[in-house]
Amino acid sequence: MxxxxxxxxxxxxxxxxxxxxxxxxxxxxxxxxxxxxxxxxxxxxxxxxxxxxxxxxxxxxxxxxxxxxxxxxxxxxxxxxxxxxxxxxxxxxxxxxxxxxxxxxxxxxxxxxxxxxGLTSHHEDVAARAAEVLQRLRRPDGERFPSASRLHRGYDAAEVDALCARLRGYLEEGEALAVDDVRGALFRSRRGRRGYREASVDVLLARAVEVMVTAPD
Structure with missing residues (x-):
């Protein structure tokens, strides 16, 4: 290759x-x-x-x-x-x-x-996975993911929340959002309550990408 x-x-x-x-x-x-x-x-x-x-x-x-x-x-x-x-x-x-x-x-x-x-079953499967993602996205700003510790840096919570708002708009309202905007998102580092644990955010974004890629055209 x-x-x-x-x-x-x-x-x-x-x-x-x-x-x-x-x-x-x-x-x-x-x-x-x-x-x-x-x-x-x-x-x-x-x-x-x-x-x-x-x-x-x-x-x-x-x-x-x-x-x-x-x-x-x-x-x-x-x-x-x-x-x-x-x-x-x-x-x-x-x-x-x-x-x-x-x-x-x-x-x-x-x-x-x-x-x-069949197409209907596939649509239902994608919808179910999207619903799981939306459960997290619908949480209030600052509460979507576990906070970073004081000793370890996490992702800037405000920046993550902003992307989550865009993802929610994409999934609920069909607003424009490219998969690369999610997969390639970069966040500043923050400690404590101003940051989210990176692993938790990464898992959610990976699931969102899967939904976006496999959703019906």
Whole structure:
């Protein structure tokens, strides 16, 4: 699936072997169904001088495979962890490719669900997961997540609450919000009650992304 640009020689990036192995596994999963995985890396993410990949950015699978699961899940892509190594693959480039792969796999999982259970059942499943997310989003500002401790930094609560308000508008009112605005959100650090525990926020946002990616078009 191509060669990622490297981090500087004195900077840490992702283990090249682990990244190559993971994306090779993804390629095999797609090829087993006669498809092509999402392009990784994109032209601006490849090493200097590397040829841009010909694979489609979103991945392709033949229509006959719509009801056949990939040997790879969106959850696996979302939770994969790579060891940090000096002069490894650039973190941002790999993360961007993982995002594309995650969305492509999630979309295929949606197609499989529709083929197997029907469109109505799939809509009900997405609605149920959205309702779980909304339970948290509907809490008052400052109370949506556990507070950070005084000794450890968390995400700025006000900034997280602002994004939660946008997410609620998206889910309840259909207001515009791009999945990358959620997945790529950055928050300042805060201690104590001015901050939320990072792990709790990350879990909720990951669930929101899953809903956004698998929701009906």
């Amino acid at each position: 191509g060669t990622f640009r490297r981090a500087g020689r004195l900077r840490h990036g992702y283990s090249t072997g682990e990244v190559d192995d993971f994306f090779a596994e993804a390629r095999r999963a797609y090829e087993a169904l006669g498809g092509t995985p999402p392009a990784a890396p994109a032209a601006d993410e490849a090493e200097d001088g590397a040829e841009a990949p010909a694979a489609p950015a979103t991945g392709e699978l033949p229509a006959v495979s719509a009801g056949t699961p990939l040997a790879l899940t969106a959850d696996t892509v979302r939770t994969v962890v790579f060891t940090r190594r000096l002069h490894g693959y650039d973190v941002e480039a790999v993360d961007a490719a993982l995002d594309r792969l995650h969305d492509a796999v999630a979309r295929h999982e949606r197609e499989v669900a529709v083929q197997r259970r």
